[in-house]
Amino acid sequence: MKRQTGTYFWPTTFPDAPSYPSLETNLSCDVLIIGAGSSGAQCAHYLSGHDLDVVVIEKSTVASGSTVTNTAILQYSGEKMFTSLVNTFEEDYIARHLGLLKEAIDEIEAASKNSSIDCEFTRRDTLYSASCPEDVDQLKKECEYLKQHDCEVDFLKRDEIEAKYPFSREAAIYSYNDGEINPFRYTHALFEEAVAQGVRVYEGTEMNGQHFDRARRTTIVTTKNGYAIEARHVIFATGYEGMDIKKEKKASFASTFTVTTNPVEDLSAWYNRTILWETARPYLYVRTTKDNRVIIGGLDENTDEERDRNSKLTHKKFQLIEEFNQLFPTIKVEPAFFLASSYGGIVDGVPVVGKYEEFPGCYYVFAFGDNGMVYGQALAKLVAEEIVNGISADLAMYLQERPLLKKV
Numbered sequence: 001m002k003r004q005t006g007t008y009f010w011p012t013t014f015p016d017a018p019s020y021p022s023l024e025t026n027l028s029c030d031v032l033i034i035g036a037g038s039s040g041a042q043c044a045h046y047l048s049g050h051d052l053d054v055v056v057i058e059k060s061t062v063a064s065g066s067t068v069t070n071t072a073i074l075q076y077s078g079e080k081m082f083t084s085l086v087n088t089f090e091e092d093y094i095a096r097h098l099g100l101l102k103e104a105i106d107e108i109e110a111a112s113k114n115s116s117i118d119c120e121f122t123r124r125d126t127l128y129s130a131s132c133p134e135d136v137d138q139l140k141k142e143c144e145y146l147k148q149h150d151c152e153v154d155f156l157k158r159d160e161i162e163a164k165y166p167f168s169r170e171a172a173i174y175s176y177n178d179g180e181i182n183p184f185r186y187t188h189a190l191f192e193e194a195v196a197q198g199v200r201v202y203e204g205t206e207m208n209g210q211h212f213d214r215a216r217r218t219t220i221v222t223t224k225n226g227y228a229i230e231a232r233h234v235i236f237a238t239g240y241e242g243m244d245i246k247k248e249k250k251a252s253f254a255s256t257f258t259v260t261t262n263p264v265e266d267l268s269a270w271y272n273r274t275i276l277w278e279t280a281r282p283y284l285y286v287r288t289t290k291d292n293r294v295i296i297g298g299l300d301e302n303t304d305e306e307r308d309r310n311s312k313l314t315h316k317k318f319q320l321i322e323e324f325n326q327l328f329p330t331i332k333v334e335p336a337f338f339l340a341s342s343y344g345g346i347v348d349g350v351p352v353v354g355k356y357e358e359f360p361g362c363y364y365v366f367a368f369g370d371n372g373m374v375y376g377q378a379l380a381k382l383v384a385e386e387i388v389n390g391i392s393a394d395l396a397m398y399l400q401e402r403p404l405l406k407k408v
Helices: 038-047 082-089 091-113 133-148 158-164 183-196 239-244 306-311 313-327 372-389 393-398
Strands: 004-006 027-034 054-057 122-129 153-157 171-180 200-202 207-213 218-223 228-236 251-261 275-278 284-288 294-301 335-346 352-354 362-366
Touching: 004 306, 027 038, 027 218, 038 054, 038 183, 038 372, 054 183, 054 228, 082 091, 082 133, 091 171, 091 183, 091 372, 091 393, 133 153, 133 171, 153 158, 158 171, 183 200, 239 335, 251 313, 284 313, 294 313, 306 313, 306 335, 313 335, 352 372, 352 393, 362 372, 372 393
Parallel strands: 027 054, 027 228, 054 200, 122 275, 228 362
Antiparallel strands: 004 335, 122 171, 153 171, 207 218, 218 228, 251 294, 251 335, 275 284, 284 294, 352 362
16 A cells, blocks of 8 residues: 655655665675664664664665655654553653653754754744633643653733734643654655664665574565565554554554645744644644745545545645635735655554564564654664663663563
8 A cells, every 4th residue: 555645745855865776696694684764764873883783674765655744853752641641651650751751852952963964953933722612621730740850831812822823722832842854854864874883874774574594593674676685673664554563552544645835935923933742632833944934734634545645635625725824814825745654553653663473573663653853763762772781771671572561
């Protein structure tokens, strides 16, 4: 099934992006990463610089899959509030999870600033608003929880919102120092750094099978162009297509829609160019780009059927523009790029690294959810930590069976 349809803005920002050869020989390595999107690049980033032979294969080209549909809003808050997650995972668990997400944003910033490629990383504040009066109390509790965990947030009431924005809401959490980035350029930047440290990247190289060699305790991956790769560890960083290799029962899928506008001359009515989202489900989210475009996304549909999703694209394009016009009636926008794509989430609200008995030495990175790039950075670091050091205490938080929740 094709996971995305439409026109894509991010590749236009880097028309001379690096390219890599196809695999033309059998080889062996310590770690094989399958998938050269953002999650694969993040894994390569953390594994490079160690005494490991790392290989990456990609069936198409770097950052050509769901990375080009990623709106790349960087925040620790997600679709499920932390106050809700605590009811499922307990306080210590979620406090650590929150800390790891904050660290991931800091490390995305550091990696982007250390690159010769401009990743267009910018710290942005976020307004998370109540979509209806019934959501205000829960939003207030969430704000108090975040303050208790050293997050820089304010709780805004209606008059404070109206003083800053041309729209009104009952209440909102105003978060400081979230961020936004260009995911296409960031993915290429991480690979550029990793390749400079010895990681080998092969485009146009699609996996078509795998088996475990019990005698050698390695995994053999075969490719459609007829070669074999033997690896001690394999990381499946294939995004939503990973579900075609290994079904993960905690994953669920819907369809989402995004419009990227032409550049806007005057954004002065938009306070601090804050990232905007809301408590409604499905919700609307809005951000800006380096060249003053507006990205408007959301209005998800509870379907992952390709034909159904694509049939809604034209209507959703105009609906997203209208939603933006209601927020900012003086900011005139025209759609330039628009797309429909699969949107994956994890039902309990926390991303997954799958480790399965039938695939020894393999890791399946399911960094699904509205903070996919932040989740990917956090998970990649923990997977690399376990491969390099033999253990990662925090990785157990994200294993599919959630072993840290089991009671003796």
